[in-house]
Amino acid sequence: MKLGVFSVLFGQKPFEEALDYIASKGLDAVELGTGGYPGNAHCNPDVLLADESKLKAFKKAVESRGLFISALSCHANPLHPQKAISKEHQEIILKTIELAEKLEVPVVNTFSGCPGDHEDAKYPNWPVAPWPPDFQEILDWQWSNKVIPYWTETGKFAAARNVKIGLELHGGFSVHTPATLLRLREAAGEVIGANLDPSHMWWQGIDPVQAVQVLGRAGAIHHFHAKDTTIDPINVNKHGLTDMQPYTAMLDRAWQFRTVGFGHDLKTWADILSALRLVGYDYVVSIEHEDGLMSIDEGFTKAVQNLQQVLIKEPLGEMWWV
Structure with missing residues (x-):
C-alpha cells in the first residue's frame, strides 16, 4: 500500500509549495481536488484541458517530487433538484473524468448526489x-428516475476513458452505506465503486472492518480515505447519530471527525488496513484531515506518523512456513 493525502488540506499554499511539503513527509501520492465542494485551488480542469503544455508541466511537478496522483476528486451533488446546481456539478464531474484520462489517473472520487422528492423539488430529500x-x-422514485439513470450514463462515459468512479459513502447522499453502493454498482456496472472513508462508517454505526469485507469481496473499493471519528457517549444519547448541530459545536455534538489515531486506537487501524490487504486492496491510503481540535500541520503530521506504524507496504510473498 501507498500513503497519500487529499491535498485540499493545503489549498492555502501554492501548488508546488504544497507538493514540496507533502513530499517532505515521506508520502507517495496526492489526491487532488478539481471542483465541487473541495474546490480546485491546485487543479483546475478548465485550465489544464485547454493547454497541453500546462498539463505536461503540471504532471511533471508531481512526478519530479517522487509523487503520483492517486485520484482526482470533485465531491458534488450531480443530482441536486435545482437544475442550475446539478448542471454545474455534472459538468465538473465530466471534465474531471476527461482530465483523469489525460493525466492517466485511474480514479475520480465524488458523491452519488441526492435528488429531491419530485421533479419540481427545490432541495434534496x-x-x-x-x-x-x-x-x-x-x-x-429517486433511484428509478435519477440515481440509476445518471450513474449508468456517467459510468459509461468514465469506462470509455479507462477511469473508475469512487463514490464516497456519506450521509445525506443516496449512496451512503455498503449496501447502497452495491445496489448502484449492480445497476450501473463495475466502473462504480467506493472511495471508502471509515469516519463515515463509524458515525452511521457501521464497523469499517466489516465494510471493507463486504465491499472488498465484491471488488468494489476503488480508493480509500484515512480519517477518524470519535463518538461522545453522553451527547449521542441526547442527539443521536444523526446529530444536526454544526460541526463547530464540538463540545455538544454526538460525534466529530478526528485525525487518525485520535478516535480509534492503532490496533483498530491495523485491523482496517489488514482487512484491505485481505480483500486485495493494495492501492493508496489517502489522509483526509478534518479535525477541529488540531491545526492542519499537527493533525496531518500525527496522521502520517500513526499510519506509518501500521501501513502494510511490501508486496505479498509466498507463505514460506506452509
Missing part, C-alpha cells in the same frame, strides 16, 4: 426511515 410509506415511495 434524504429518506432514511422505511415508515410511514411516503419515504419508501420517495426512495423508489
Whole structure:
C-alpha cells in the first residue's frame, strides 16, 4: 500500500509549495481536488484541458517530487433538484473524468448526489426511515428516475476513458452505506465503486472492518480515505447519530471527525488496513484531515506518523512456513 493525502488540506499554499511539503513527509501520492465542494485551488480542469503544455508541466511537478496522483476528486451533488446546481456539478464531474484520462489517473472520487422528492423539488430529500410509506415511495422514485439513470450514463462515459468512479459513502447522499453502493454498482456496472472513508462508517454505526469485507469481496473499493471519528457517549444519547448541530459545536455534538489515531486506537487501524490487504486492496491510503481540535500541520503530521506504524507496504510473498 501507498500513503497519500487529499491535498485540499493545503489549498492555502501554492501548488508546488504544497507538493514540496507533502513530499517532505515521506508520502507517495496526492489526491487532488478539481471542483465541487473541495474546490480546485491546485487543479483546475478548465485550465489544464485547454493547454497541453500546462498539463505536461503540471504532471511533471508531481512526478519530479517522487509523487503520483492517486485520484482526482470533485465531491458534488450531480443530482441536486435545482437544475442550475446539478448542471454545474455534472459538468465538473465530466471534465474531471476527461482530465483523469489525460493525466492517466485511474480514479475520480465524488458523491452519488441526492435528488429531491419530485421533479419540481427545490432541495434534496434524504429518506432514511422505511415508515410511514411516503419515504419508501420517495426512495423508489429517486433511484428509478435519477440515481440509476445518471450513474449508468456517467459510468459509461468514465469506462470509455479507462477511469473508475469512487463514490464516497456519506450521509445525506443516496449512496451512503455498503449496501447502497452495491445496489448502484449492480445497476450501473463495475466502473462504480467506493472511495471508502471509515469516519463515515463509524458515525452511521457501521464497523469499517466489516465494510471493507463486504465491499472488498465484491471488488468494489476503488480508493480509500484515512480519517477518524470519535463518538461522545453522553451527547449521542441526547442527539443521536444523526446529530444536526454544526460541526463547530464540538463540545455538544454526538460525534466529530478526528485525525487518525485520535478516535480509534492503532490496533483498530491495523485491523482496517489488514482487512484491505485481505480483500486485495493494495492501492493508496489517502489522509483526509478534518479535525477541529488540531491545526492542519499537527493533525496531518500525527496522521502520517500513526499510519506509518501500521501501513502494510511490501508486496505479498509466498507463505514460506506452509
